[in-house]
Amino acid sequence: MDVTDITESIKNTNRYNFHSHTEFCDGHAPMATMAEAAAGDGFEIWGFTPHSPICLDSPCNMKSGDIGTYLEKAAELKDRYDGSMKILSSLEIDYISHDFGPHIDYFQNMQLDYRLASVHFVPTQDGVWLDCDGKFERFSRY
Numbered sequence: 001m002d003v004t005d006i007t008e009s010i011k012n013t014n015r016y017n018f019h020s021h022t023e024f025c026d027g028h029a030p031m032a033t034m035a036e037a038a039a040g041d042g043f044e045i046w047g048f049t050p051h052s053p054i055c056l057d058s059p060c061n062m063k064s065g066d067i068g069t070y071l072e073k074a075a076e077l078k079d080r081y082d083g084s085m086k087i088l089s090s091l092e093i094d095y096i097s098h099d100f101g102p103h104i105d106y107f108q109n110m111q112l113d114y115r116l117a118s119v120h121f122v123p124t125q126d127g128v129w130l131d132c133d134g135k136f137e138r139f140s141r142y
Contacts, residue, residue: 006114009045009086016045019092019116024070025051026060035077035087045086048074049116052091052107055100056121056129062091071111088113094120 010016020034021027029037031048038046053064062070074089081087090112095101102108102115121129 013044015043016047017043018045018047018088018090018114019049020047021092022048022050022070024062024066031073031077035081035085039081039085043085045088047088047090047114047116049090049092051120052093054094054121055096058121058131060120060131060133061094067110090114090116092116092118094118096121 006018017038022031022034023029027050034048035046048070050070051058051061053067054061071089074087078087078089091107091110093102093107093115095103095117102117107115120132122132123129
């Protein structure tokens, strides 16, 4: 799916979500449970966007070794809900530098329906990377 397809899709419904985390990152519910609930609530489009693997140590992000399993589960759900709800597979990909972000070949070569770009990590003046979604106590130290 490209951006124009998403734009066209949302012209016809407001029953969509393009940002949901999974058990592959800091989400808690299994993808199948989320898809079932979304379909039950009448969603027409559901996009999974686990936090992608990144070049920093983070307990909130997917491990690169889980990409294949994630895409397999997404494909299974696409088949299961075909005709009733469109399931999309994506990643929420952090832009960290010119050398790491949604634009690099690693992510561009993945079979994703779209890529959700974000900035969660910012460097301090001392070069420590802080997670913007982190706890206030951590920020208050810098």
